[in-house]
Amino acid sequence: MTDFDASERRIWAGRATAYADSFGKVCAHPVPQLLDAARVREGVRVLDVGTGTGTVAAAACARGARVTGVDAEISMVELAARSVPSAEIHLAELPRLPFSEGLFDAVTANFVLHHVGRPEAALAELRRVVRPGGWIAVTIWAVPAAAGQTLLGRAVEAAGASRPSHLPALAAEDDFPRTGAGLTDLLTSAGLKDAVCEPLHWNHIAGAEEWWRGAADGIGTIGRTVLSQPDHVRAEIERHFLRLSAEFSTPEGQLALPHSALLARGRR
Template sequence: MSGTDFAEFERSGWARRSGTYDDGFGAMTARLHERLLDAAGVTRGTRVLEVGCGTGRLGAAALARGAVVTATDAVQQMVEVAAEALPGARVLRAELPGLPFGVGEFDAVVGAFVINHVPDPAAAVAELCEAVRPGGRVVLSCWDTLAGNRAQGVFFDAVRAVGVTPPADLPGSSPFARYAAPADFAALLEEAGLREVQVEPVGWTHRVDPARWWQDVLGGTVLTSSLIEGQDAPTVEKIRAAYDDLVGTYRDGDEVALPVAALLALGTRVVAGEDAVEHVTNQEPR
């Protein structure tokens, strides 16, 4: 699948889920928002760009800190939802890469679980690096391995247990998949020109009714839900039965306690001339 086709797959998928994402899957991802803002150094008066704003939860948290927020999303339906949720922010539709901002326009750039949805991660991070001022930070998150991120892993394990064939028009993986490990994620940021790069594993527990979580993932993801909903009805029933068995191992009373695992990456844009100074400092003596 080409980058253009992948971008269209993502846009159309999220457009259909703009009304079902926030209360379920979106609420789970929001557990990382305060840590993202802390890592970016967001306080009162900070000029923040949020990319992939979705329904506006992260932007709302930044506004609550007194930040000056600009929020973007590639999906018009999400932009409309976010605009209602963020009356004090500038909200606009914009692709990543392809943002309409000047060099160094922001003090910080944040993106919660968006880098794994873009067609060209390297170009996207390079653009985010350019949008932040010298000394400002770019902070991004992505999902960790399915072995650790059981909140999503149980779905893929259920599909595998049934032995289904993915729909022919489904992307095999995200273009970001090659970077979805700490060292590779760090290299992606460094190659874009960011310095003082750190990639930290983070985790939490998502407690939820298992039947509700099945609906939340189908209504709040694109690739995972398309993999399941692209099957015929009897196969979906088999996947659901396998999911019920797998998720049952995490039962805690009436709910399940599912481990969630992610990677939090941050980097700082260097001050003009710093790269050259660093290069000279690190040269071997002659």
């Protein structure tokens, strides 16, 4: 396990419900396209890696697939198991999965590669557990990020705060460009064939309190950054967040937050 992996385990420990109530909703947007890319349909044996609260697993079950989900965080596993009783949900983490080679027809990983210390090794493991000819589909957040994705970071910056030093970045030798070409090359380097990538763009609709709550509850790196600040700095971050949120306000009093992601697929 890398330092980055260990940090991710600490960041997400016990956060399943808070994630489901906040940022989990925006991560659900690409699920139909993700399942289409992996050719998930009735009877297909599909593995959803980093299943989180089970959103992808539930959608795959609704298509009639035979679904197994895994996650490295026990609170996610427990919530997913309750939410998707028709799927098999297990505690497991990349880059070593407890499955035999070629067991699955398809593998999905929705916004998972951001949370592993060795993305290429993780993809190689996904390739190992899918059958020859089977498809793997993944999503990541695109760089540069869309305006809705940078809102909380802008508030942190405006308050004069910064990412705490105890949160390690991905090692340079393991990182990759978060672009269509960068993600396609990563899949190819992991041994996948016919790798292609497409951009996804959408507006996520959320209340300002809901969006702030994700950060205030410590979800992800941005949440840990907010929680690491003294009380007066957290209050200043929230003040700037509310000010900047006005840029995205809708007539209904919600926020329309632009997001951009990348969806890539390849086959074994």
